[in-house]
Amino acid sequence: MHNCSTVIIHCMDFRLINKIREWVDQNNLTNDTDIISIAGASKALSEDNKEIQNFILNQINVSYLLHNARKVILMHHSDCGAYGSYNFIDEEEEFAKQLEDMGIAEEIIKNSFDDIEVQKVWIQMNDHEGRNVEFINL
Numbered sequence: 001m002h003n004c005s006t007v008i009i010h011c012m013d014f015r016l017i018n019k020i021r022e023w024v025d026q027n028n029l030t031n032d033t034d035i036i037s038i039a040g041a042s043k044a045l046s047e048d049n050k051e052i053q054n055f056i057l058n059q060i061n062v063s064y065l066l067h068n069a070r071k072v073i074l075m076h077h078s079d080c081g082a083y084g085s086y087n088f089i090d091e092e093e094e095f096a097k098q099l100e101d102m103g104i105a106e107e108i109i110k111n112s113f114d115d116i117e118v119q120k121v122w123i124q125m126n127d128h129e130g131r132n133v134e135f136i137n138l
């Protein structure tokens with residue numbers, strides 16, 4: 001058996017991939033995490049579309065059953081294109097909406113798997129290129 005502790009769900013945004021890899025390394029998760037990369041991270045899980053929800057839950061389930069992962073990290077970020085259609089007034093409004101979606105996703109995950117921990121991480125982008133970003137544990 002090949003086991004890992006964690007499964008990370010992060011946004012597919014190319015601007016953040018290198019920074020996320022660095023964060024994974026700094027948090028001792030290199031070679032210890034599965035990674036699910038989708039637009040908007042857990043946004044699709046929080047929306048009321050059973051087909052898409054089941055697809056994502058099945059992906060988590062592979063990690064849960066096959067690799068024994070017992071922790072899910074939901075990783076969202078500011079300036080996310082998947083949330084572009086909301087036309088937020090400011091970053092605070094964007095953060096509030098994404099935090100709400102992460103909370104819904106967390107509940108769905110906890111209701112779907114026994115003995116699972118959910119951690120929420122916010123990536124604050126301080127420029128549009130992803131050169132200067134901060135990772136904040138929520």
Ligand SMILES: [Zn+2]
Pocket residue numbers: 011012013039040041077079080081082
């Ligand atoms: Zn994004």
